[in-house]
Amino acid sequence: MSASVPTTRLQATADAFLTRFAGIKASLPGDKSLRERAAATVRSKGLPGPREEAWRYTQLRPLTDVTFETPLHADVDAQALLGRLPEIAAPHLVFVDGRFRADLSTASSMVRTGAPSFGSGARPDFDPMVALNTMLAEDGVAISVPHDVDGGTIVLASLATGQNGRAIAFHPRHSVNLADGAKLTLIEIGLGDGVYFHNPVVTVSVAHGASLTHLRLQTESEQAFVLSTVYADVASDGTYDSFQLATGGRLARAEIHATLSGPNAIAHLNAAQLLAGSQHADFTTIVSHDAPNCASRQTVKTVLTGKSRGVFQGKIEVARAAQKTDGYQMNQALLLSPDAEMDSKPQLEIYADDVKCSHGATVGELDAEQLFYLRSRGVPEAEARAMLVRAFLDEALEAITHEAGRAAMETAIAHWWDRQA
Numbered sequence: 001m002s003a004s005v006p007t008t009r010l011q012a013t014a015d016a017f018l019t020r021f022a023g024i025k026a027s028l029p030g031d032k033s034l035r036e037r038a039a040a041t042v043r044s045k046g047l048p049g050p051r052e053e054a055w056r057y058t059q060l061r062p063l064t065d066v067t068f069e070t071p072l073h074a075d076v077d078a079q080a081l082l083g084r085l086p087e088i089a090a091p092h093l094v095f096v097d098g099r100f101r102a103d104l105s106t107a108s109s110m111v112r113t114g115a116p117s118f119g120s121g122a123r124p125d126f127d128p129m130v131a132l133n134t135m136l137a138e139d140g141v142a143i144s145v146p147h148d149v150d151g152g153t154i155v156l157a158s159l160a161t162g163q164n165g166r167a168i169a170f171h172p173r174h175s176v177n178l179a180d181g182a183k184l185t186l187i188e189i190g191l192g193d194g195v196y197f198h199n200p201v202v203t204v205s206v207a208h209g210a211s212l213t214h215l216r217l218q219t220e221s222e223q224a225f226v227l228s229t230v231y232a233d234v235a236s237d238g239t240y241d242s243f244q245l246a247t248g249g250r251l252a253r254a255e256i257h258a259t260l261s262g263p264n265a266i267a268h269l270n271a272a273q274l275l276a277g278s279q280h281a282d283f284t285t286i287v288s289h290d291a292p293n294c295a296s297r298q299t300v301k302t303v304l305t306g307k308s309r310g311v312f313q314g315k316i317e318v319a320r321a322a323q324k325t326d327g328y329q330m331n332q333a334l335l336l337s338p339d340a341e342m343d344s345k346p347q348l349e350i351y352a353d354d355v356k357c358s359h360g361a362t363v364g365e366l367d368a369e370q371l372f373y374l375r376s377r378g379v380p381e382a383e384a385r386a387m388l389v390r391a392f393l394d395e396a397l398e399a400i401t402h403e404a405g406r407a408a409m410e411t412a413i414a415h416w417w418d419r420q421a
Helices: 004-027 032-045 063-064 128-136 366-376 381-397 403-420
Strands: 090-094 111-114 140-145 150-161 169-170 173-178 183-192 196-198 201-206 209-218 224-236 240-244 251-258 266-275 280-289 295-304 309-316 325-335 340-348 355-364
Touching: 004 032, 004 063, 004 128, 004 150, 004 251, 032 128, 128 201, 128 224, 140 150, 140 183, 169 224, 169 381, 173 183, 183 196, 183 403, 196 201, 196 280, 201 209, 209 224, 209 251, 209 403, 224 240, 224 266, 240 251, 240 280, 240 403, 251 266, 266 280, 266 309, 266 381, 266 403, 280 295, 280 325, 295 309, 295 340, 295 381, 309 325, 309 355, 325 381, 366 381
Parallel strands: 090 150, 140 173, 150 183, 169 196, 173 201, 183 209, 196 224, 201 224, 209 240, 224 251, 240 266, 251 280, 266 295, 280 309, 295 325, 309 340, 325 355
Antiparallel strands: 111 140
C-alpha cells in the first residue's frame, strides 16, 4: 500500500504534464513525431518512482505536492537576478523562466536560438525526465564551434524570477557541437527565487581532437526542483572536461551520460555538493568506455549540514572492445551534522581484459585533531572549520583551469559557508 500511494501521485503529476502538452503541442516548434514518441514514454512510464533502481535514493514525492503552472511569457523584470550573476567577461546567453531573452544576451556567431535542437545523443525512450523535456521543450540554444576554431568562453545563464509566487515549470533544451579540433569553455549558471521546476537537457558532441570545458554552477532557489541531464559523446582524441558545483535546490539531481566513442577520448566528471537544512542533491554519472585507450576521472565531494541528504551514483561501463581503459572514480563526503545523510553507490561493469579501473568512497566528520591544532594556534572555531572544509574541497576544484570560472565557484562556496555561520 505504501508504494502505491507515491506511484499514484507521480502518475497524477505526469498526467498534468501530458495535459499541458496536449494543449500546446500544435504550437511547439521542432520535430512533432519525436515529441509524440516522448509523450508516449511519459504516458506509459510516468515519472520515476521508488521502485526504479536509478532513482532509489532520490524520490520525486515532494514534486507531486506542487501544482506547476505555465510561465508567463511577458518580458518580466530580471535585473535583480542579473546582478547576482558572477562577473565573467564573455558572451552571455540569458534565459528567464525558461525563455531566451535576446535583450539581455550577447550575440555570438556560433549560437543559434529558437527551436530546441534535440540532437541524437539523448534517449527519451529510456529516460523519463528526458522524455518530459523532449515533450515540453519550448526554447533552447544550439552552439556550434567550427573546425579548429577556439570558441573562447560562453556563459549560459538560467534565471527564475518566482513570478509573484506562481510555481512554474520549464524545460529548456540545448545542444553543443564541436567540430574536429575545436575548443570551447561553456559556463552554465542557474539561479532564481521562489518555487519552480527546472528540467534542462544538454546534448554535447565533441568531435575528433576537440575539447570542451563545461563548468556548471547550480545556485538555484532552495525551494526549487532542479533535475538536469547531460548527454556527451566524445570522439577519438577528444576531451570532455566537466565540473559542477551545486548549492541550491530543495530537490536537485544532475545526471551525466558520457560516451567515449573513439580511441584516446577523455572524460572528467568532477563535482562538489554543498547542502544544508533539508536539501537533497543527487549527482549521477554513467561513463561508457566504448573504444580502446580511453580515460575517465571522477572526483566528487559532498559537504552536508542540518538534515540534508547527498547522493552519488557513479557507473563506469567498459565494453569488450575498450582495451587499455583507464577509469578512476572517488566519492568523499564530509558530515557536519549527526542528522545529515550520504548515500554512495560507485559501480564498475567491465567486459574487457586489459584495463585499469578503480573506485572508492569515504564518509566522515571533520578531523578532531586538525581542528584542535588550529584552535590551539589561536584560530577561532568557525574559521578553523571553514579552513578544513575548504581544504576538503580543494581536490575537486584544483582541476578548474579557467580563472574566472574558478573564481565564481570559490565565491559561491564562500557565500554558502557564510550562510551556515
